[in-house]
Amino acid sequence: MSLTLTHYLIFSTLLFMVSLTGIFANRRNILVVLMSLELLLLSVNTNFIAFSKFLGNVDGQVFVFFILTVAAAEAAIGLAILVMLFRNKKSLEVDDINELEG
Amino acid sequence: MFGWSELIPALPELLVLAMACVVLVVGLYSTNKSGGGFIVFLSVLTMLFAIIITAKDHVATVEFSRQLLFNGTFIRDGFGDMLKIVVYILMIAVFFYAKQSLRTNQNVRGEYFALLLFATLGCMVMISGYNFISLYLGLELVALSSYALVAYSRTDIKGNEAAMKYFILGAMASGLFLYGVSLLYGATGTLQIDEMASAIARQDNDMLMVLGLIFVLVGIAFKLGAVPFHMWLPDVYQGAPIATTTFLSSAPKIAAFALAVRILSEGMENIFDYWQPMVASLAILSIIIGNIFALQQENLKRMFAYSTISHIGFMLLGFVGGADGVAASMFYMIVYLIMAVGGFGLIMLLSTKGIEAENISDFKGLNQRNGWYAFLMLLILFSMAGIPPLVGFFAKLYVLQAIIAQGYIWLAVTAVIFAVIGAFYYLRVVKVMYFDESETDQAIDVSFDVKAILSVNALAQLGLLVILPVLFQYCIYVTQSL
Secondary structure, three states, X not given: OOOOHHHHHXXXXXXXXXXXXXXXXXXXXXXXXXXXHHHHHHHHHHXXXXXXXXXXXXXXXXXXXXXXXXXXHHHHHHHHHXXXXXXXXXXXXXXXXXXXXX | OOOHHHHHHHHHHHHHHHHHHHHHHHHHHOOOOOOOHHHHHHHHHHHHHHHXXXXXXXXXXXXXXXXXXXXXXXXXXXXXXXXXXXXXXXXXXXXXXXXXXXXXXOOOOHHHHHHHHHHHHHHHHHHHEOEHHHHHHHHHHHHHHHHHHHOOOOOOHHHHHHHHHHHHHHHHHHHHHHHHHHHHHHHHOOOEHHHHXXXXXXXXXXXXXXXXXXXXXXXXXXXXXXXXXXXXXHHHHHHOOHHHHHHHOOHHHHHHHHHHHHHHHHHOHHHHHHHHHHHHHHHHHHHHHHHHHHHOOOEHXXXXXXXXXXXXXXXXXXXXXXXXXHHHHHHHHHHHHHHHHHHHHHHHHHOEOOEOOOEHHHHOOHHHHOHHHHHHHHHHHHHHHOOOOOHHHHHHHXXXXXXXXXXXHHHHHHHHHHHHHHHHHHHHHHHXXXXXXXXXXXXXXXXHHHHHHHHHHHHHHHHOOOOHHHHHHHHHHHHHOO
């Protein structure tokens, strides 16, 4: 059995679902949310590479390089905010983020 | 393929990039003692030069010729030029307000202005991007700078929370947007907006394409703050320092609007029938939810956030009305952002060290304390409510005209009903300012330049009336070249 485009798309959709579940259903740790955000971008990358391969067009692969770079910058900022939040709150529970409601 | 002459139309971007780096270095030497006057001067000077360069380019290419540069990833056209000039003007006001607010809080640091300049650059790239790669990079440059700006006051726990929420939801929105782009890429085989438009014209009713469209639309709605993707907006507006809130309510919204126009009206013109009902429901939901939730807010920043949501809804309504509608949306966006910046500017004005005048009760008896500022706030609030002689009314009128011309009477009626309901909460602030007793008689003390900018900003609600038809005709003119 050879791998077709559909296999790749199913795989990336699964990754996508896992990451959205990680963001919304997770009530424990904010760090897990940050990891899920990275997973979301990885599912996008899988999509791009699969399409790029099967369309015979390199644009998608170029885009993946940019996404990887931006994802690194994003993770840096996310972790910086996380450290700052932890210093002030001494907690990383998602449910503890409740100062702003209304 | 690439020649040095291609750099000339991108000169404003290069200027802002260079000056952002300069401000980053010079900013190291700015302290609370020096008050950051020099970096504000540099930043404002950058914006003034950018206005001159962009306007000169714009006039030189009278035919509004579209210049595609850097292998088609970057476009220079009349639409982009006009929006960029609006961004520069808004940013000048933001720089002055930010300076005032940071000085009040004894928190002047150079990187704040460098981040603002980088975010401005991101907005400019978003306005001029013509390929999904450049659009995405612009989007992220704005987003990453904004996360840092929201988290600016490190010890403020509300600010930290707002930054975290903004980061998670913003990063997720970018992810969803990208997922949509990847599906569109799979369906059309290109990332170029114009090539995508012609590829879409060739194939109709493709599952992949429609799915991609939905995800891209979700991403745009997130960035604009349209219901049901508005959850971040009130929290971030309330939690962020007032200087950052002022910024968030200005240039990034213009950039998100440009993104929506580039993708929806240019790239997806041929599947108008697919996205039009989705945009219409986003618009009408935003108007309803925004106005109803704004009614019960005691916090002025939060109230303005919900009012932003309702105004974004009104703006999106224009997209339903075809080509004329987009021009009306553009006009609405420009006029609304001038009001929004002025409104936050006045909150900044009343704030003191460590305490932001963010509650409606802080505006009690403002008329007794300072009649002029109360009058400026009155102009802005009346304009937001859409009360006739002010420009806010005409902005609403043009959007409604455009959608009624397309036969969407019920949309127009619903929008008007909720706009009238919305007038209540604006008038409540006016009542508090003019008819309640002041609890404090602390003098309002700001430097002359900030006072002048604020007055110009608020008086623009009257002043724009003079050039109203010209401005609107110009919006129609530049959107025709899309």
